Amino acid sequence: MSLLNREVFWPPADELIEVAERIRARLGDWPVAETRWRICLTAPETPQANDLIVFSEAHDADAGRLTEQGAAVLEAHEERVVLHRGDERFALEGARSDDWLAALAAFLDCNFEPHDALVLALAWRAGDEARDDAWPVDFATFPRVADLPPAPEGGFAPCPDRLGLYPVLPDATWVERVLDLGVRTAQLRRKSTASDTPAVLREQISLSVEAGRRHGAQLFINDHWREAIAAGAYGVHLGQEDVQTADLNAIARAGVRLGLSTHGYYEMLRALHFRPSYLALGAVFPTTTKVMPTKPQGLARLARYVQLLSGRVPLVAIGGIDAQAMPGVLATGVGSGAVVRAVTEAPDTAVAVSTLQQMFAGQP
Incomplete structure (x- = not known):
């Protein structure tokens, strides 16, 4: 038991450590924190x-x-908990059990970042360790992310629950090529280059949207939501940071x-507040296609995310997925797998697409 023989609570709290050890023993095998x-x-x-310093009420000055001294601070008052870590602030609301601090220690020991461990700790209920599967998977017990702007009225247009193979492609030529091979969900992720101008970007988006329309495909545009709206795109894909700057009402x-991209429990709850058409869960594995702000999630976490959210919102696994990894990804129950290099760097695009498509054939 990795909680034993080390300082978990300060000042030492024997009763809390006993509960934390009991909870940790029921959570299964996870990487060492x-x-x-x-x-x-x-x-x-x-x-x-x-140090993660807990206050029972707001202490903004403290x-x-x-945090300037490098510690993290938790303010827990009534049904509101706020985590301060560096320049970041994570606010959550909801009921919590008497064991929530012990549960927090246990989930931190499972190598979750503090904001994600906090979500799980607040979802924990006394007695959960007695269940066959002690992991929190009842969405009703999970907290809400606080202090968010209102979601667009009516939410966003829906998309199929299972989007299948989902190539992420660099330009309109690739979009056309892949859709010609029978793919019905794709994304244009146009990386800016020195030769790109606004006119070139608009043309790439327009050509991709038109290709999607002709093939009856679900074509998403990464980031460029204004141009996507103007071109009549099926969908837009945004990162967590884009939610603060994009006009979600205009998109809806x-x-x-x-x-919306997510990288753990807190971001999933934050994204769900806006009622998106789907959530992307990643990065599942290490990836070189973009700089990731978080460590790879892995299949064990992906399986827990799917268990919590399946049937609530369409889910897309993304990040470092290739033909070798795809069966394990699909075994979690996720309805879509996004790929990049598995298609764009394949020796034979048609063979790569066909091989990947066959893996989705047995899905419901």
């Missing part, structure tokens, strides 16, 4: 970088001072579907 967090029930005189009013 990269950071050995210490949950401080009172503020230490000399905070450490791996939170600022302690245009009838354009919205896919």
